[in-house]
Every structure is written in structure tokens, then in C-alpha cells.
Amino acid sequence: MAELIKQIGQQIRILRKNRGLTQEQLGEMTQLPQSYVGSVERGEKNISLETLERLINALRISPAEVLGTVQLSEKEKMLDSLKVLLHNRSIKEIEIIYRLSKDVLAAFDAKKY
Missing domain, CATH: 4.10.340 (Interleukin-10; domain 2)
Incomplete structure (x- = not known):
């Protein structure tokens, strides 16, 4: 499970950066603290599906884009x-x-x- 959390975090980081967003901006869009977004991206947080959905919606991606590939x-x-x-x-x-x-x-x- 810990490996999946890290992979999801890496995907979120890549997709966030591709959109030119900072962790702080993504945090504002999802109503999450910047420090929390950073810990998600580093694979340190076991996030809920609700939080994952908020991140997916803010990044305007499909769940498959976060879950579908090990690494882009x-x-x-x-x-x-x-x-x-x-x-x-x-x-x-x-x-x-x-x-x-x-x-x-x-x-x-x-x-x-």
C-alpha cells in the first residue's frame, strides 16, 4: 500500500507542475494546507478518496491519470x-x-x- 501512496503522490506532483501550479495554489483550490499537499506528493499521507477526488477535480484530470500509470x-x-x-x-x-x-x-x- 505504501508504494501506491508514493506513486499517486508522484503523479500529483507531475500533473500539478505541468499546470504551472505551486503546492500553495493547489492547496487553495482544494482547501488543503500547502504542507499537506507537499506531504501527499512525497507519499507521506494516506489520503482519503474524498481528498483524492478534490485533487483530481482541481487538476482537471481523470482518476485514471493518477492511478493508471506507475510513472509518466x-x-x-x-x-x-x-x-x-x-x-x-x-x-x-x-x-x-x-x-x-x-x-x-x-x-x-x-x-x-
Whole structure:
């Protein structure tokens, strides 16, 4: 059980940082003290499901994103960062970014490193 607590804490830290939040800001969003958030991230607290739900909601993630992987790979971290960047954009802006991304990827594929 202690290993799962540490893994969840590590995931919360990574996802918090990807969103550009400090422990204090996440604490304010969840009505938890900064010191408590820090101890959760270090795997020192056995948090309740209610607290986990508050953290998940504040980070705007699904439970699977905290529980699904032992540790995010660099690729998964970057994909999460892209998701964060796009989250507050309009659908029109996302469609434009999608089309641009497709064009860039097509150029990469054509180059054949």
C-alpha cells in the first residue's frame, strides 16, 4: 500500500507542475494546507478518496491519470502539457492547431530522418 501512496503522490506532483501550479495554489483550490499537499506528493499521507477526488477535480484530470500509470514517461508528460495548453482554447482555435499539427507531422513524415 505504501508504494501506491508514493506513486499517486508522484503523479500529483507531475500533473500539478505541468499546470504551472505551486503546492500553495493547489492547496487553495482544494482547501488543503500547502504542507499537506507537499506531504501527499512525497507519499507521506494516506489520503482519503474524498481528498483524492478534490485533487483530481482541481487538476482537471481523470482518476485514471493518477492511478493508471506507475510513472509518466517523458512523452506522457509532454502530451499532458499539450492538453493543459489547449484546455482553455476555443474549439475554433483547437481546430486550427489540429490542422497545423497535421501539416507539421506530414512534413516530418516526408523528411524521413
